[in-house]
Amino acid sequence: MIRVTLPPHLRTLAKVGWEVELEVEGQATQRSVLDALEARYPMLAGTIRDHVTQQRRPFLRFFACEEDLSHEPPDALLPEAVASGKEPLLIIGAIAGG
Amino acid sequence: MSRVRVLVGTRKGAFLLSADGKRGQWDINGPHFAGWEIYHVKGSPADPNRLYASQSSGWFGQTMQRSNDGGKTWETVGNKFVYDGVPGTHQWYDGTPHPWEFKRVWHLEPSLTDPDTVYAGVEDAALFRTTDGGQTWQELSGLRGHGSGPHWQPGAGGMCLHTILLDPSVPGRIFIAISAAGAFRTDDAGATWKPINRGLHSQQIPNPTAEVGHCVHRLAMHRSRPGVLFMQKHWDVMRSDNAGESWQEVSGNLPTDFGFVIDVHAHEPETIYVVPIKSDSEHFPLDGKLRVYRSRSGGNEWEALTKGLPQSNCYVNVLRDAMAVDSMDPCGIYFGTTGGQVYASSDAGDNWQPIARDLPPVLSVEVQTLS
Numbered sequence: 001m002i003r004v005t006l007p008p009h010l011r012t013l014a015k016v017g018w019e020v021e022l023e024v025e026g027q028a029t030q031r032s033v034l035d036a037l038e039a040r041y042p043m044l045a046g047t048i049r050d051h052v053t054q055q056r057r058p059f060l061r062f063f064a065c066e067e068d069l070s071h072e073p074p075d076a077l078l079p080e081a082v083a084s085g086k087e088p089l090l091i092i093g094a095i096a097g098g
Numbered sequence: 099m100s101r102v103r104v105l106v107g108t109r110k111g112a113f114l115l116s117a118d119g120k121r122g123q124w125d126i127n128g129p130h131f132a133g134w135e136i137y138h139v140k141g142s143p144a145d146p147n148r149l150y151a152s153q154s155s156g157w158f159g160q161t162m163q164r165s166n167d168g169g170k171t172w173e174t175v176g177n178k179f180v181y182d183g184v185p186g187t188h189q190w191y192d193g194t195p196h197p198w199e200f201k202r203v204w205h206l207e208p209s210l211t212d213p214d215t216v217y218a219g220v221e222d223a224a225l226f227r228t229t230d231g232g233q234t235w236q237e238l239s240g241l242r243g244h245g246s247g248p249h250w251q252p253g254a255g256g257m258c259l260h261t262i263l264l265d266p267s268v269p270g271r272i273f274i275a276i277s278a279a280g281a282f283r284t285d286d287a288g289a290t291w292k293p294i295n296r297g298l299h300s301q302q303i304p305n306p307t308a309e310v311g312h313c314v315h316r317l318a319m320h321r322s323r324p325g326v327l328f329m330q331k332h333w334d335v336m337r338s339d340n341a342g343e344s345w346q347e348v349s350g351n352l353p354t355d356f357g358f359v360i361d362v363h364a365h366e367p368e369t370i371y372v373v374p375i376k377s378d379s380e381h382f383p384l385d386g387k388l389r390v391y392r393s394r395s396g397g398n399e400w401e402a403l404t405k406g407l408p409q410s411n412c413y414v415n416v417l418r419d420a421m422a423v424d425s426m427d428p429c430g431i432y433f434g435t436t437g438g439q440v441y442a443s444s445d446a447g448d449n450w451q452p453i454a455r456d457l458p459p460v461l462s463v464e465v466q467t468l469s
Contacts, residue, residue: 009133009158013174043174047158051178059157092159 002033002078007010007060010048014041019088028083031074032061048091059094077078103168103466104196104432105149106440107136111459112151114169117191117453121430121444124453128282130172131163138419138462141168145213146466150232152203152218158211160202164232177233179203182239188222189251198222198242205419205462207262219259223250223276225288238288241274246293246310248365253277253313253332260418261317265324265341272328273342278313281329283342298331315419320367328370328397330360330418335372337397348397353384359421363446364429368396369432371423371447373416382413390431392447406450407441414439419462419466434460 002022011017022036031054038045049056054074061070065079065087071075081087104115111129130136131182134153142148151163151172160179163172175400185198201221205357211214214231224242258277265271270287273294281293293309303311313332323335329336329345331357336345349355356375363369372391376384383389388407391400414437431443438457443450 007157012132013158013161043161046177047161050159052180057157057159070186096156 001034001085002028002082003031003085006038006044006087007091009093010044011021013043013047016041021085028078029075030069030072030078030089033078033089034074059096061092061094063090063092064088076093100426101468102421102430103141103146103468104440104442105139105141105169105462105464105466106434106454106457106460107139107151107457107462108434108438108460109135112136112139113454113457115440115453119426120137121424121426121442124442126454127169129352130169134161135202136461137202137204138206138464139462140208141466142208142213142216143210144208146468147363148208148213148231150206150208150216154202160200162203162232173437176228176234179218179226179235180237181224181242182237185242187248188257189249191252195248198224200224201256204258204260205262207321210264210266217262217264217272219262219274221256221258222252223257223259223279225259225262225274227288227410234299238284240284240289241282241291244282244293246279249310250276250279251311258390261314263317263319263324263327265319266321267324271324271341273317273319275317275329276312277315278311278332279344280310280312281314281317281327284439290303294338295345296343297338297345297347298336299334299347300332302332316360318360318362318370320362323367326367326396328362330357330358330372332378334357335360335397348393350393350398350400352391352400357416358418359416359433361421361423361431363431364423364425365427365428366394366446369394369446370396371421372400375415375423381415386411386413388412388414388435389427390433390443390447401449403447405448406443406452412437419460420460422463422465424465424467432463432465434463436460 106113111132113128137152139151147168149165187195190196207217207220218226225238261275263273282291298312316330325341327338335349337348359366390403423432434440436459440454442453
């Protein structure tokens with residue numbers, strides 16, 4: 001079980017609370033977690049990563065275990081604490097503009 | 099008695115304003131999608147309870163919303179806008195090639211007959227269509243594939259397809275406009291397109307009478323006479339009596355012919371409305387006076403409409419999708435400002451009242467007349 005924390009606007013869009021829990025097939029990577037997130041909440045597709053390029057949107061960052069994982073390759077393994085559900089993967093929106 | 103519902107898109111959400119046929123007392127419902135930019139909300143002419151909204155964000159990109167109950171509840175629908183084939187390039191502001199990149203949906207135009215069919219005008223300029231109520235979107239790529247596509251350039255607000263007019267009498271005929279490429283028409287439901295810019299004159303471009311490259315801000319037509327088109331261009335108010343084959347300037351006695359909105363009275367095809375804006379570098383009304391101008395002769399002779407509108411210290415803008423008319427009698431006219439006001443006239447423009455004063459900057463205004 002993987003825990004994911006979403007920015008407030010995406011919580012509203014997906015009609016979920018502070019944190020969602022996901023079952024992820026195979027190894028826990030950014031790609032596999034986002035695949036599972038979008039499969040369960042289809043309205044989030046395209047909001048975190050671009051539909052076509054699959055690139056992370058520039059005003060979003062990924063954090064976990066007090067580390068910035070935003071520039072890790074999408075298939076790199078997430079920290080063990082995230083894979084085990086001890087720590088959440090934090091999807092954070094930039095603090096910018098009105 | 100008929101009712102009226104005004105659909106307002108703003109920088110920070112959507113608002114639904116409703117009133118009975120007298121249009122004197124207004125109920126404001128919202129914000130819907132609080133915090134998101136709502137470029138446009140529009141209802142289906144075939145089913146007034148079916149609404150579509152374009153919801154976007156600098157953080158999260160484009161999402162789309164649909165309501166089946168007149169805006170009481172909403173559901174997220176498809177947001178995958180993928181250009182057909184290899185997108186290619188258009189011109190960037192400096193004239194260099196720039197890849198086509200989807201940014202947002204500016205305008206939604208539901209089919210006149212089918213609630214599940216909607217056209218979407220997007221930035222970077224292209225036309226998309228759904229036939230399944232918004233779940234999936236397909237590009238009508240004949241437009242972007244027009245040979246002039248690599249020469250299109252963005253206007254200051256982006257290279258947006260902002261106007262879509264569906265001809266109610268000629269099957270397959272659609273008019274669209276792009277800033278800053280110009281106006282185009284298809285007569286075969288979007289398969290092929292032709293530029294319709296003959297007669298436009300834009301001093302800001304290298305060839306002022308070029309086939310494409312004009313910054314058209316808005317087109318309008320009357321349903322009973324769709325071959326007659328009206329245009330608010332960057333500068334100049336224009337008119338075509340032959341479905342865009344040629345245009346004549348009808349700015350006449352306007353104090354400035356720069357502006358964004360233009361619309362047509364619901365029952366008088368020769369009565370049109372604009373909101374003159376001082377200039378392209380000063381996006382506010384002349385002399386701080388917010389004035390709607392009305393022509394009852396299809397242009398050239400204009401009268402200022404001021405009763406109920408601020409006539410001092412007013413420095414708001416009225417954006418291109420922010421004017422609409424209802425189909426009551428007398429006709430109601432509505433427009434929204436970047437200052438968050440929505441003004442309405444229930445007597446064809448003679449008298450105005452603010453029906454919302456303190457909304458976020460208004461991006462779009464549409465009206466539904468409900469029985």
